[in-house]
Amino acid sequence: LRLDPGDSTPWWWPTLVGLTTAAVVLTRLDLVTLIALPLALLLWQCRANLRVIATGLIAFAAPVLMWFTWSYLTYAALLPNTFAAKTNAAIPRSEFIIQGLRYLWVSFENDPVTMLGLIAGIGVGLAMGPPMLRAWAGGAAVYLGYVVWIGGDFMGGRFLAVPFFVAMF
Numbered sequence: 001l002r003l004d005p006g007d008s009t010p011w012w013w014p015t016l017v018g019l020t021t022a023a024v025v026l027t028r029l030d031l032v033t034l035i036a037l038p039l040a041l042l043l044w045q046c047r048a049n050l051r052v053i054a055t056g057l058i059a060f061a062a063p064v065l066m067w068f069t070w071s072y073l074t075y076a077a078l079l080p081n082t083f084a085a086k087t088n089a090a091i092p093r094s095e096f097i098i099q100g101l102r103y104l105w106v107s108f109e110n111d112p113v114t115m116l117g118l119i120a121g122i123g124v125g126l127a128m129g130p131p132m133l134r135a136w137a138g139g140a141a142v143y144l145g146y147v148v149w150i151g152g153d154f155m156g157g158r159f160l161a162v163p164f165f166v167a168m169f
Contacts, residue, residue, distance in 0.1 A: 009046070009049065009052050011055060013052075014046075014052045014053070014055040014056035014059065015055055015056070015059040016059075017042070017056050017059070018055065018056040018057065018058065018059025018060035018061075019059050019060070019063065021035065021039060021056075021060050022059070022060045022061075022062075022063040022064050023063075025060075025064060026063065026064065026067055028162075029079070029080070029083075030143075030146060030150075031143070031162065033139070033142050033143045033145075033146045034139045034140060034142070034143040034162065034163060034166065035139060036139060036142070037135040037136070037138045037139040037142065038132060038135040038136050038139055040135070041131060041132060041135040042132075093149075095151070096149065096150060096151035097148055097149065097151070099151040099152055100147055100148030100149060100150065100151045100152045101148055102152065103147065103148075103151070103152020103153060103156070103159075104144075104147070104148065104152070106156050107156050107157045107160055110156055110157070111156070111157050111160075114157060114160050114161075114164050115160075117164055117167055117168060118140070118144065118160065118163060118164055118167050120167070121137070121140070121164075121166070121167025121168055121169075122137045122140050122141050122144075122163075122167050123137075124137075125137025125140075125167070126138065126141070136166055136169070137166075137167070139166070140163040140166045140167050143162070143163050144160075144163060147159045147160075
């Protein structure tokens with residue numbers, strides 16, 4: 001995927017990218033770790049066309065700002081309570097990382113197809129893909145690092161479904 005840096009990019013394309021990005025971020029805020037690299041590459045590819053960048057940013061910011069405003073007015077918090085639950089614990093980071101690695105191991109023991117698919121998809125994407133595919137593979141790898149960093153989850157494989165989907169492409 002490559003944007004035309006000229007003015008021939010239709011208005012709906014950056015609008016669709018912005019709205020899709022907002023939908024992903026509002027679905028799970030931590031998915032930003034997965035999409036950050038592809039979005040950075042996309043911004044780099046269209047860096048000469050400020051109209052495209054502005055349209056995409058406005059399309060992204062509108063629903064995100066509306067959600068955060070509603071969230072703050074309703075709950076008096078911008079982030080979900082799971083964020084406070086994870087960050088309010090007096091547990092050393094090393095314990096989170098160990099638990100995150102255990103999470104990946106248990107996922108491998110119970111669902112080796114997902115873990116092998118992640119390894120193969122990310123590996124092939126990073127090694128042989130064009131720049132956008134490498135960005136997606138890198139984003140999936142960063143997301144897996146994030147999963148380890150936060151200590152995984154109580155439900156095996158739950159955090160692996162989205163990066164597995166990305167790795168298969």
